[in-house]
Amino acid sequence: MIVYLLVAAVFFIGLYGIVAKKNIIKIIVGINIVGYAVNILFVLLGYRWNGIAPIITREIELETFVASAVDPLPQALVLT
């Protein structure tokens, strides 16, 4: 819960930088920071406690892999 609040704080800091600053370099930095907040929110929505990355290796079975992997769909939406 506090994780989502911190991500919203980063989003609003970036949005303040876009709207209220006059220098164009600061506006570009604000656009980048808004992008960071959106990307991290997507990946945080699909996280599972003590989850492993969704890449299957030789020494793991299929059932334990499906039961303990992180959701791969938000990562495919974020990839650039």
Place this chain on the structure above:
Amino acid sequence: MDKGMSEIVKGVAKMVVPFIMLFGISLILYGHISPGGGFSGGVVIAGGFVLLLLAFGREHAFRIFPEKFAEKLDSLGAVGFLSIAVLGFTGGHFFYNFLDKGRLFHLWSGGTMIFSNIMIGIKIGAALFVAIAMLSMARLIHTKEGVEYRRSGEDK
């Protein structure tokens, strides 16, 4: 980015750039087995080209890899990826995976995924290099009518 940097930087860049390219190609080719894929490998290859551009200056880097050739590589990557998708019509519908699926954990697995990775890697690498090369050549000139962009090296 007009002229290069000192001799130490040039010597180190000459030794390091082949390894960066090799790492990028390995990320592209083994994208369906280990973390990586087309986007990661393309960005790494573009990073290697940016190192060449920064260490050797603009004229020398464009003699090694001219930007007109990079624009053509960009279009080639896009057309190649679309042609793989259109060739799926031979299997039934658009973007059908029509090749043999191979065995798990081997290099030939996943059907058309390896060719799509190669095309996307070429496209992303060339596109990012074109963007950096164009931005390094532009100058913001204030003329009487206002603000204009010119390429440096051409007269007003």
Place this chain on the structure above:
Amino acid sequence: MIVNMPVLVALLVLMTAGSVIAIAAKSLTSSVVAMGTAGLILSILFLILGAPDIAIVQVFVEIVALIVLLSIISRESSADMSSSGLYGGIVILIFAIFFFTFMLHFHEMVRPFGEPVIDMGKGYLMASPGQLKGADVVNSIILDFRGYDTIGEATIIFTAIIGVLVMLRKKGRV
């Protein structure tokens, strides 16, 4: 690395601090460097949350963006855009207060953090080693199960590069 709640909160607080410094700093070089630090902390966060593909892309894109921004700063005097600064800041503060009171009820609308809705993801996690025989599930999602979105992604990058080339022609005037 052990991933529990204090580690995540600490890294996110570091990223917030980095972005505050990036917006509020007086010198442009320090604000760009703070943005670079926030980007690299983001890459560490991607790695410990189980997304190694995105971590590699984020590191290299961050380095290239830093190079471009630093070369712009060192070359010419930055142009000033006239915009009303104070009123925009007040509007953003009011909007942020409303949004935070909404966010206090956010945890009733989504699943609690750490137990995701994974119904579609389970289908992909089972079909990718079984039917498609590809070991990297994220790569097989973006190239085979949802390949149409990747065509759109390639088109967007192509259009952006053509836009850059058009703007910087010999007598470029957009």
